[in-house]
Amino acid sequence: MPEELQQELRKPGGVLENEPSAAEKEKEKRKRSDGKKFIIWKDEKTKQLFLGEVKEEKRGRVTVQHYGSYGKGALRDRLYRPAVRRKGERAVMFTNNTKKYGAVEPDLFEVEREDIVIEDAEVEKNGRLELAKLMKYDTYDTVRKENVPTGATVLDMLVVDTLKMKAGGEREFKARAVARGDQDPRQGVETATCGCPPDSVRFVLLAALASPNYGKNSIASVDCQNAYLQAKLKSRVPVYVRPPPSHLDRKAGLLWRLKKALYGLKDAGRAFEDHLWEVLRKLDWELSLLSGVFWKKKGEKVVGLLSQYVDDLIIVSLEGDTQEMVQEIAKEVYCKEPEVLGRYVGSDYEVLSDGRI
Structure with a gap:
């Protein structure tokens, strides 16, 4: 709208008389x-x-x-x-x-x-929810500073804000509580993880397509929820973190002794992988000769394949339906609901109506 017309409409009796000006709106945005x-x-x-x-x-x-x-x-x-x-x-x-x-x-x-406005209340809410997860997963024990050994590993924490997109295309702000891994002085920590190269993923999908029992429920994409917090921290020395500045424990002079693999720790990924592999072996999955791929047998017959990349899984049933396999894993590891195969290890996959990928 031309500036001259806006000024005219803002005069007493005009339709925009009580409408805030652009400058006032901008000021309110900054305030909020x-x-x-x-x-x-x-x-x-x-x-x-x-x-x-x-x-x-x-x-x-x-x-x-x-x-x-x-x-x-x-x-x-x-x-x-x-x-x-x-x-x-x-x-x-x-x-x-x-x-x-x-x-x-x-x-x-x-x-x-x-000029995206992020309400302070929204950020604070997300931070509270993230810190509540730490309690849900029994991530730490509180310890008074005077009870922490001299020379112990003590790291700062951050609550990192990030913007994600939900399945329906809506944007949402989330928070992630992380340890300052760059401050971690521990030596000899096992950090290497297996990984799953694209060729291994293609093998798993080709095996599914080649199965005579292949159907619409033969492939499931599963995301392990809050994965690292499910894994015990197996550090040779105790690791402590300072709670975020706004947390009551910080104000009370308390530290947190970590029991779980908090995001940001150099060995968090390895800790979760060890935990997941232990669960899979318990459920009779065997590590195959392909990196990042497990198979499940009945007798000498392979009935299932599983591709693992950090906390993302592709589960394939060569007998037709993955439901039983997914459910037995979900009883041991918190997982989100299975989804249709989509983005995985840097590639986008689409399952067409005729079953082709």
Whole structure:
């Protein structure tokens, strides 16, 4: 709407007399978001959206605090990254010095929305829910500082905010409680995990398609929920963390002695893999000769295959239906509801109506 028309309509008796001005709306936005300004930009190559907090705008240069991507994938640490906005274009371009952080990002992003307001109450709620999970999974014991041995490993904690997309396409803000693994001085810690290369995944899917019993329920994609918190921390030395600054235990001078593999610890991934493999062996799954692939036998006959990549599983029944296999695993490991095969180990899969993948 032209500025002249807006001014006319804001005069006494005009239809916009009580309508806040753009400047007033902007001020209210800043107030509700604690003075923060956010942008969302889109990577056209991967179709992912990224959330950033604008830290500084000067001469066309925008310094963005990167909050992470939504969708399945590794959580990213908060990093300050400079970005340049092209004049006349709704885009953000990262400069080459992002590479010093190990960032692998496409060059050009289309800005989807600007001035995203994240309500403080929403952020606080997500943080509370995440900390409640730590209690649910019996992640730690509280210890008074004076009872912690001299020289013990004590790490800081972060509650990291991230933006994810739900199945219906809606955006949601989530939080993840993590330990500062970069402060971890422990030596000789087992961190290596098995992994599942794409060729192993293809073998599992080809075996499913080649089975004479193949049907619509022969393949299930299963995500282990809050995976690392299900695994016991098997550290040779106790690991303590300082609760987040806002937590009552922090104010009471307490530390947390970790019992579970909190996200951020250098051995958290290995701890969960050991836990999962122990469960699978208990359920008569055997590690095959293919990296990251298990099989299940009845006598000498292979009746099931399982591909494992961190906390994401593909379960295949060569007898027709995965329901029984999924249920027996879900009794031992907290899992989300099985889904149709989608993104896995960096590739997108689609199961067509005729059963083809």
